[in-house]
Amino acid sequence: MSQSIYKPPSYPVIHFIVRRGMWIAAVLGILFIGVGFYASNMTDNWWCAVAGSIVGLLVAGVIASYVEVLRVISDTLIPR
Secondary structure, eight states: OOOOOOOOOOOHHHHHHHHHHHHHHHHHHHHHHHHHHHHHHHHTOHHHHHHHHHHHHHHHHHHHHHHHHHHHHHHHTSOO
16 A cells, blocks of 8 residues: 655745735736826816726735735744
8 A cells, every 4th residue: 555645735825925916016006006197198087097096006005914914924823
């Protein structure tokens, strides 16, 4: 009989987000700001730029906080 060796799970998506999450947050935030300015340019309404900027900053902040939570989880709960 062969003995099976336990191999802990590796969680590749969590490791990807922990490594590159802040870049993802920045890119998505800039993308939303860009969409707001594009919509403002297309509609001649400056409120779209304001709303896009606010939404972009909020999205970047929420994703950055999610990345920080995942960093804490990966440091404390995932075996190395």
